[in-house]
Amino acid sequence: DGGITQSPKYLFRKEGQNVTLSCEQNLNHDAMYWYRQDPGQGLRLIYYSQIVNDFQKGDIAEGYSVSREKKESFPLTVTSAQKNPTAFYLCASSIRRTQFDYGYTFGSGTRLTVV
C-alpha cells in the first residue's frame, strides 16, 4: 500500500545535539512538506519541496535543515540552533499543485523531546 513513513515515532535529543527525522513516501508525489505541531496549536510549515533538489523555507525554518536528493525522501535535521525543538513533527506529501486540491497525505509523525 502507498503511504508516507516517518521514523522514528519517538526521539529523544540531548541539548546541543543534531537529530535527523526520516520521511519516505511511495506515492510518487512531487511535493513534500515538514510541519511542526505544538499542543493546542495548528500546523506550522518548516520547509517544503516541490521537486527533487529544490526546497524552500516555510514560516519557521530557523534551526532546521532539509535535503531532497530523491523524490521519495525528505529528511529533516533539527539542529542545536533550534532553541525549543520539543514538538510533534509531521511530514506530508501531495501531487504537485494543480487547479484542484487532492489533499495532503500525512505521515504518522515523530514526537521529539529534548532531555
Place this chain on the structure above:
Amino acid sequence: GQSLEQPSEVTAVEGAIVQINCTYQTSGFYGLSWYQQHDGGAPTFLSYNALDGLEETGRFSSFLSRSDSYGYLLLQELQMKDSASYFCAVRDQEGGSQGNLIFGKGTKLSVKP
C-alpha cells in the same frame, strides 16, 4: 498575510449534529480544506471546497461562502470515534510560495455518550 479562525473546543452528544466554523483572511483564495486528526495521529484529508455551496461526503458535509470568507464542517449522526481535532486550511497565495496549505489552530471535538 493569511489567518484562519475556528473555535478551540466543541462538545456534543452521540447522535447529534455539530457545526465547526472557520473564517479566513487571505490575499488570494484557492479553496478551503478540512482535516481530521485523532490524538497523536496523522491529520487525514476530509474535504475541499473551491466554489460556494455544500459538499457532502457521507456523514460529513463542508460549506463555503467566498463572499463571507467563511466555511463550516458539518458532522451528522455523531459517533464516539468522531472525537478528534478538526483543522480548516487554505492555500497560500499564488506565486513564489507555491500554494502551500496554511492551517487554523484546530477545533477539538469531544463526543459524549
